[in-house]
Amino acid sequence: MKKILSLLTILAMALTIVACGTKEDSNSDEQKITIWAWDKAFNIAALEEAKASYLKENPDVEIEIVEYAQDDLMQKLNTGLNSGVTEGLPNITLIEDYRIAGILASYPDAIMNLSDIVKYDDFAQYKVANMTVDGKQYGVPFDSGVxxxxxxxxxxxxxxxxxxxxxxxxxxxxxxxxxxxxxxxxxxxxxxxxxxxxxxxxxxxxxxxxxxxxxxxxxxxxxxxxxxxxxxxxxxxxxxxxxxxxxxxxxxxxxxxxxxxxxxxxxxxxxxxxxxxxxxxxxxxxxxxxxxxxxxxxxxYSNSGGSSWYVLNKVGNNELAADFLAKTFAGDVDLINTLVEKINLVTTYLPAATAENNTKENAYFSNQKIFELFGEWTEKIPPVKYGMxxxxxxxxxxxxxxxxxxxxxxxxxxxxxxxxxxxxxxxxx
Incomplete structure (x- = not known):
């Protein structure tokens, strides 16, 4: 009986090790992505709209959105990247523009190169500059801090x-x-x-x-x-x-x-x-x-704040995560138009500059078309490298x-x- 129990224990341990060792691979087979961001009223709300839009054409994909305070998100992200353990990390994360150079330099293989997936000419170039290393781009620009x-x-x-x-x-x-x-x-x-x-x-x-x-x-x-x-x-x-x-x-x-x-x-x-x-x-x-x-x-013309979306390289489902970003924040004018009205988004996605909600007068601000002005000014911001x-x-x-x-x-x-x-x-x- 003791020998049988021992064998069963060894077998259970072996199965656990195999399961742990193949967890990332099995997740890659699932049509699921997890996204981290902060600010329920702004970034999380934007993700919920993007999720709904993407699922219309991709109903079999599961998208999990997780909210953290920005400091907590960055601590969890740095801890995971430092350890080299990808389990528990998201497929996509939001990172503030002032911080991304440090991430790219400290973890050169951690972020997916999106140069062949995203049309970077469609974005304000001051945003693109800070996600570019050696001529390669690593993110999807999001909100303007113009x-x-x-x-x-x-x-x-x-x-x-x-x-x-x-x-x-x-x-x-x-x-x-x-x-x-x-x-x-x-x-x-x-x-x-x-x-x-x-x-x-x-x-x-x-x-x-x-x-x-x-x-x-x-x-x-x-x-x-x-x-x-x-x-x-x-x-x-x-x-x-x-x-x-x-x-x-x-x-x-x-x-x-x-x-x-x-x-x-x-x-x-x-x-x-x-x-x-x-x-x-x-x-x-x-x-x-x-x-x-x-x-x-x-x-x-200048910038204060702003963040962008990034795909983590070794978590799995890279192509799915990149496809989500390419078809939402990097390619869906209707989505951006909705976000202008819903969360007061000032986008850095240039094709959305003439969308309906970007050209409306705003009674609070003396009937100026403030989003149209923000869009014009965004294109004039001098690009600088924020560094690490x-x-x-x-x-x-x-x-x-x-x-x-x-x-x-x-x-x-x-x-x-x-x-x-x-x-x-x-x-x-």
């Missing part, structure tokens, strides 16, 4: 300025001049900022076609004249007396909805937060973000920047010190 200067027409006009001047585009120096008048005549700050968040600095950088690192991923801090002028402009803005300060997202939205800011220069995605306050409907409008006064090729260490470098820069006030150091010294710390702490050149 920036706008949202502004209160009533407050601007009360201070003696015209909508026409703002819409044509202004410089940051002019923005400060107008802001001082607005503050004096209306009592309202020109904008609200979190002093510990350099999001506006990133907006200024991309509008001028520069970044913390160059095209090769090497530090571009010392001698970067554009960045020096950007930090000087940002410092002038912070010292101008026209800034309301907040410390978190809730305070940010609250300040705007409570009428404590006359403008909000940020990503297009903030339109939905502004429009939460019904009493301000018709008083808001959008214009390009201000340019840098003394940078010749500075533009009024955007947030890590920025953390160091923010600390050094504070020393302008506390220690009286110059902007050149701020960049020199940040460069030295990035090299020693992050190990980059």
């Amino acid at each position: 920036t706008a200067m949202f502004y209160r027409t009533d407050l601007i006009e009360e201070a003696g300025f015209t909508v026409d001047e703002i819409d044509k585009g202004i410089t940051w120096d002019r923005f400060i001049e107008i802001g001082k008048a607005v503050k004096e005549k209306t009592g309202v700050a020109m904008l609200t900022l979190d002093p510990s968040d350099f999001g506006l600095v990133r907006t200024m950088m991309q509008s001028a076609g520069t970044w913390y690192t160059n095209e090769e991923g090497k530090l571009d801090l010392i001698g970067n004249e554009k960045l020096e002028k950007i930090l000087a402009t940002y410092n002038k803005l912070m010292e101008s007396g026209i800034v309301n300060q907040h410390t978190d997202w809730a305070q940010f939205v609250g300040a705007v909805n409570e009428g404590k800011a006359a403008t909000v220069p940020t990503g297009c995605w903030f339109a939905s937060s502004i429009s939460q306050e019904e009493s301000q409907s018709g008083t808001w409008r959008i214009a390009p973000v201000p340019k840098l006064a003394d940078v010749a090729d500075s533009t009024g 260490n955007t947030y890590a470098i920025e953390d160091l820069l923010e600390i050094e920047y504070q020393k302008i006030d506390t220690s009286g150091i110059s902007i050149e010294e701020v960049l020199k010190n940040t460069d030295a710390q990035a090299k020693s702490q992050l190990g980059i050149e």
Whole structure:
């Protein structure tokens, strides 16, 4: 009896090992894909629409959508890719544009090359640039983070300025001049900022076609004249007396909805937060973000945020996952048109630019066709490589920047010190 039990135990263990060893293969035989994303109201809602659209022509496919907070998603993804164990990882995942360069460099075989599957000429090129390595593309661009200067027409006009001047585009120096008048005549700050968040600095950088690192991923801090002028402009803005300060997202939205800011220069995605306050409907409008006064090729077009879709290489069902993306977010104009209305999507998929919902007037924003404008501006965003260490470098820069006030150091010294710390702490050149 003991021998029989032993044999049965060994047999059971063997079957378990075989099952575990073939799990990935068996999953590959199933018509199933799993997709990870964050934000129920935006990305998950978009996936649900894409799923419904795809299943009309592919009813035998099973699509599982899993929601995580972005930080949790990235932790799970990095843990799985680090270990080399694909079990439990998704077929498709959403990754923020500022992070993808690090993923592609750290795990060069982890993401599927989609160059022969997706028509990349159909997308805004600033998005494509950050998923391109050695001439190969690795994702499907999704939402645009194209920036706008949202502004209160009533407050601007009360201070003696015209909508026409703002819409044509202004410089940051002019923005400060107008802001001082607005503050004096209306009592309202020109904008609200979190002093510990350099999001506006990133907006200024991309509008001028520069970044913390160059095209090769090497530090571009010392001698970067554009960045020096950007930090000087940002410092002038912070010292101008026209800034309301907040410390978190809730305070940010609250300040705007409570009428404590006359403008909000940020990503297009903030339109939905502004429009939460019904009493301000018709008083808001959008214009390009201000340019840098003394940078010749500075533009009024930039990007803040945004993410893209990626297929993991070794999880299985690669072709099915790629087909899903190609026929939805990379090929379905009707789907994108639906998402414009349903989740206020500002797409980077150019064929959808003339879709019906992208050309409608928006009563909240002074009857402007805001999605049409967002689409036009998206095509004008200067492409820059975000590199692998955007947030890590920025953390160091923010600390050094504070020393302008506390220690009286110059902007050149701020960049020199940040460069030295990035090299020693992050190990980059």
